[in-house]
Amino acid sequence: MSEKEKQIIKTLADKLPAMSERERGYLEGTIATAAAMSSKKEELEKDGPEKKVG
Secondary structure, X not given: OOHHHHHHHHHHHHHHHHOOHHXXXXXXXHHHHHHHHHHHHHHHXXXXXXXXXX
């Protein structure tokens, strides 16, 4: 894990207890979307250019 990733996690851990339930839900959705997009990008890169759509 990079230093930047470690810093992001530390900042989130510090801020999470003060967040409202709505803010936590929004953050969770944002993280889930980013993770899905990242794994989809990795999957497309692994399959090669012949499988890319759009």
